[in-house]
Amino acid sequence: MLSVQKVTKQYAKTVANQDVSFRVEAGKIGILLGPNGAGKSTVVKCIAGLLRFQGLISICGYPNKSMEAKRLLGYIPEMPAMYDLLTVREHLEFMARAYRIDRWEEKADRLLERFQLDDKQKKLGRELSKGMQQKVSICSALITDPKVVLFDEPFVGLDPHAIKELKDSLRELRDNGASVLISTHMLDSVEELWDVANIMMDGKIAAVRSRQETEAKKEDLEGLFFSITEGASAKDKEETE
Numbered sequence: 001m002l003s004v005q006k007v008t009k010q011y012a013k014t015v016a017n018q019d020v021s022f023r024v025e026a027g028k029i030g031i032l033l034g035p036n037g038a039g040k041s042t043v044v045k046c047i048a049g050l051l052r053f054q055g056l057i058s059i060c061g062y063p064n065k066s067m068e069a070k071r072l073l074g075y076i077p078e079m080p081a082m083y084d085l086l087t088v089r090e091h092l093e094f095m096a097r098a099y100r101i102d103r104w105e106e107k108a109d110r111l112l113e114r115f116q117l118d119d120k121q122k123k124l125g126r127e128l129s130k131g132m133q134q135k136v137s138i139c140s141a142l143i144t145d146p147k148v149v150l151f152d153e154p155f156v157g158l159d160p161h162a163i164k165e166l167k168d169s170l171r172e173l174r175d176n177g178a179s180v181l182i183s184t185h186m187l188d189s190v191e192e193l194w195d196v197a198n199i200m201m202d203g204k205i206a207a208v209r210s211r212q213e214t215e216a217k218k219e220d221l222e223g224l225f226f227s228i229t230e231g232a233s234a235k236d237k238e239e240t241e
């Protein structure tokens with residue numbers, strides 16, 4: 001389970017996150033939806049332990065910067081970071097050895113085949129296209145069997161086959177009891193996947209909806225998103241006029 005409680009993060013004068021709280025239960029897919037600059041990547045980086053922040057974040061009950069939490073967490077950043085001189089397979093081996101994963105070779109074979117990287121295993125990190133890097137980044141996170149997984153704009157740059165395999169992988173993670181968090185500004189890409197939607201605007205959570213709630217009320221998430229994001233920018237415009 002992922003729990004984010006009252007997280008505030010400021011970069012110099014910019015308050016990127018203000019009192020952000022939400023949860024993603026085990027066996028659920030949560031989305032963080034918001035326009036560019038809403039603060040999604042910042043909160044994801046706070047969860048991943050890459051930024052200092054005020055507030056409390058826990059991963060399956062452990063503080064997010066503890067070793068226990070790191071062992072359970074997978075993070076696929078918006079911009080994949082490759083080791084120039086490691087091959088595709090060595091990226092997976094590196095992660096598997098760091099996390100002491102048993103029988104990693106079989107898992108690596110399955111993941112590389114699934115994401116059509118099996119014939120690219122010997123390519124170096126620096127020789128990969130952006131989409132290939134993204135796929136290696138996904139495989140490197142999934143080989144550790146994470147219980148909480150963060151995906152920051154995961155579909156950008158992927159081809160249709162990889163998008164389908166990633167969506168299937170997200171459902172499998174959920175069905176196996178993981179908490180999955182997807183940050184995106186593209187509702188279309190996660191439409192059929194989410195269980196809980198957190199809409200962010202100006203560094204705050206502006207609305208939270210469960211799928212059951214929106215279905216019961218016949219509420220349209222896209223309509224809600226636009227009423228929050230465009231309503232707010234119309235208000236900003238009025239205030240500056």
Ligand SMILES: Nc1ncnc2c1ncn2[C@@H]1O[C@H](COP(=O)(O)OP(=O)(O)OP(=O)(O)O)[C@@H](O)[C@H]1O
Pocket residue numbers: 011012014015016034035036037038039040041042043185
């Ligand atoms: N390293 C940084 N230094 C200073 N300001 C930053 C930094 N990173 C982000 N910001 C600011 O924090 C705010 C939130 O940015 P963030 O990247 O979290 O938004 P986002 O919702 O992920 O946007 P996008 O959809 O464009 O990726 C923005 O105003 C941004 O300019």
